[in-house]
Amino acid sequence: xxxxxxxxxxxxxxxxxxxxxxxxxxxxxxxxxxxxxxxxxxxxxxxxxxxxxxxxxxxxxxxxxxxxxxxxxxxxxxxxxxxxxxxxxxxxxxxxxxxxxxxxxxxxxxxxxxxxxxxxxxxxxxxxxxxxxxxxxxxxxxxxxxxxxxxxxxxxxxxxxxxxxxxxxxxxxxx
Numbered sequence: 001x002x003x004x005x006x007x008x009x010x011x012x013x014x015x016x017x018x019x020x021x022x023x024x025x026x027x028x029x030x031x032x033x034x035x036x037x038x039x040x041x042x043x044x045x046x047x048x049x050x051x052x053x054x055x056x057x058x059x060x061x062x063x064x065x066x067x068x069x070x071x072x073x074x075x076x077x078x079x080x081x082x083x084x085x086x087x088x089x090x091x092x093x094x095x096x097x098x099x100x101x102x103x104x105x106x107x108x109x110x111x112x113x114x115x116x117x118x119x120x121x122x123x124x125x126x127x128x129x130x131x132x133x134x135x136x137x138x139x140x141x142x143x144x145x146x147x148x149x150x151x152x153x154x155x156x157x158x159x160x161x162x163x164x165x166x167x168x169x170x171x172x173x174x175x
Contacts, residue, residue: 005018005078005082005083007121007124007125008124008125008126009126010125010127010130011127011130012070012127012129012130012133013067013070013071013074013076014076014077014078014130015125015127015129015130015133015134016063016066016067016070016071016133017067017076017077017078018078018082018083019063019133019137020060020063020064020067021078021079021080021082021083022083022087022088022114022117023056023057023059023060023063023087024056024060024080025080025083025084025087025088026052026056026087026088026089026110026114027053027056027057027060028088029088029089029091030049030050030052030053030056030088030089030107031049031050031053032094033045033049033089033093033094033103033106034046034049034050034053036094036096037049037094037095037096037098037103038096043100044099044100044103045094045098045099045100045102045103046103047100048100048103048104048107048151049094049103049106049107052107052110055144055147056087059140087110087111087113087114087117087141088110089106089107089109089110090106090109090110093106094106099155099156100155101152101155101156101157104148104151104152104155105152107148108145108148108149108152111141111144111145111148112141112145114137114141114144115138115141115142115145118134118135118137118138118141119138121134122134122135122138
């Protein structure tokens with residue numbers, strides 16, 4: 001959701017700032033999910049969320065570098081309170097015993113949500129540079145989705161364990 005963003009008047013600087021904020025929010029959400037689900041074994045849901053956080057951080061850096069080249073020292077007019085959940089995965093999705101595949105399903109929905117955001121914004125964008133950036137970002141989100149789908153193919157379906165069969169986090173299963 002966006003609040004106060006007029007896509008018809010969006011400048012390239014504002015579009016870059018918006019994209020950076022989206023990547024920031026997604027990275028923070030994946031890092032939060034990593035803590036919530038906890039690490040149980042290599043390649044688990046926590047590792048999947050950590051990998052996605054690293055991907056978001058890399059994309060954010062690319063966008064930030066581009067912004068710095070074009071608009072060094074210029075302040076932003078786009079703020080974090082203007083966006084909510086544009087790319088970040090839904091807050092209520094992580095569970096302690098979710099599988100790596102379930103984590104990738106969460107990530108896939110987030111990538112599709114970001115792609116849909118750019119699809120919805122593009123008809124309202126009038127500036128040719130902003131339009132080109134949004135088209136590139138939309139294509140990038142599509143590539144991210146393909147990456148996640150490719151990872152999912154290699155993962156077993158379903159949860160690692162059923163929640164009612166699992167020991168409480170931190171408990172000693174031998175007692």
